[in-house]
Amino acid sequence: MSLSLDFVNNPLAGRFWGSATSAMTELSLHPPGAAGSKFPAPPPPEELPDKLCVQKISKIFDYQSQPLTVLQDVDLSLKSNEFVCLVGASGCGKSTLLNIVAGLTAPTSGRILVDQEEVTGPGSDRGMVFQAYSLFPWLTVAKNIEFGLKLQKLSKRERRERIAYYLEVVGLSRFANAFPKQLSGGMKQRAAIARALANEPEVLLMDEPFGALDAQTKEQLQLFMREMWERTHTTILMVTHDVEEAIFLSSRVAVMEAHPGRIKESVEIELPEHRELEMKSEVSFIQLKRRITTMLGHG
Numbered sequence: 001m002s003l004s005l006d007f008v009n010n011p012l013a014g015r016f017w018g019s020a021t022s023a024m025t026e027l028s029l030h031p032p033g034a035a036g037s038k039f040p041a042p043p044p045p046e047e048l049p050d051k052l053c054v055q056k057i058s059k060i061f062d063y064q065s066q067p068l069t070v071l072q073d074v075d076l077s078l079k080s081n082e083f084v085c086l087v088g089a090s091g092c093g094k095s096t097l098l099n100i101v102a103g104l105t106a107p108t109s110g111r112i113l114v115d116q117e118e119v120t121g122p123g124s125d126r127g128m129v130f131q132a133y134s135l136f137p138w139l140t141v142a143k144n145i146e147f148g149l150k151l152q153k154l155s156k157r158e159r160r161e162r163i164a165y166y167l168e169v170v171g172l173s174r175f176a177n178a179f180p181k182q183l184s185g186g187m188k189q190r191a192a193i194a195r196a197l198a199n200e201p202e203v204l205l206m207d208e209p210f211g212a213l214d215a216q217t218k219e220q221l222q223l224f225m226r227e228m229w230e231r232t233h234t235t236i237l238m239v240t241h242d243v244e245e246a247i248f249l250s251s252r253v254a255v256m257e258a259h260p261g262r263i264k265e266s267v268e269i270e271l272p273e274h275r276e277l278e279m280k281s282e283v284s285f286i287q288l289k290r291r292i293t294t295m296l297g298h299g
């Protein structure tokens, strides 16, 4: 189920990159000066404020009547427009952290800030995409997307425009009236992404969204996700245990360690803005993969 709602880069809302480039109000497929990309580059991150701040988050679960410290003093900040992947071994606390950011789980201590404001529960500023397809099976793709828009009390015209725009973003315009059971796994996940994006969250949270897909579909969705980000520069925090996927998609990989879970290191991914799957076999990519795998303790 997606929470979501309110996102910076929607040309319909004329809010490309927030105030930083308010002059740019239309989605341009052939912008000037976007080195290596067919889409416009966002302003340099150092010029942007923090969009999301995870401050000293700890989580202690009660496990068989014993306290289990799953997260300890986790600090993580994302700038506006940043795409950060969180990697770590299974069970290190990635989902727990993401659920705390989403407001679905309360932390034992620490704070979550979105645009410098503390958040304490689920909210329209954060959209979530889970690994399992979470579409309502009794609704068409368009109606699934419209569900959250109705909750936001958007007018019929606004809803229609947003549905059409985000279906186009995820390449499902032709499937607006299809039911989830008529879609492949990859298409279902693209529909779930469209639904979260349509609510225009400040931050998109994704928990292993491609984990249930076969290898080929997964690579297609990685390409799609990267292109979607190159086009919209939504702020994204995505959890994955796949190091290659994390490097390919993100601007920065945050590496988590376990027992207790905390961020061990953040690795800047200085690959070209425009990514192609072939890059995965380049030397610089393989070196990054080796470096992060070693950090994770199995390299």
Ligand SMILES: Nc1ncnc2c1ncn2[C@@H]1O[C@H](COP(=O)(O)OP(=O)(O)O)[C@@H](O)[C@H]1O
Residues within 6 Å of the ligand: 061, 062, 063, 068, 070, 088, 089, 090, 091, 092, 093, 094, 095, 096, 097
């Ligand atoms: N509700 C809960 N109660 C007790 N322990 C939990 C609960 N949720 C998660 N855990 C424990 O927290 C640890 C981290 O889980 P999780 O965040 O799902 O890890 P990851 O997503 O990195 O695989 C695991 O040891 C798990 O068993």
Ligand SMILES: [Mg+2]
Residues within 6 Å of the ligand: 094, 095, 096
């Ligand atoms: Mg998990």
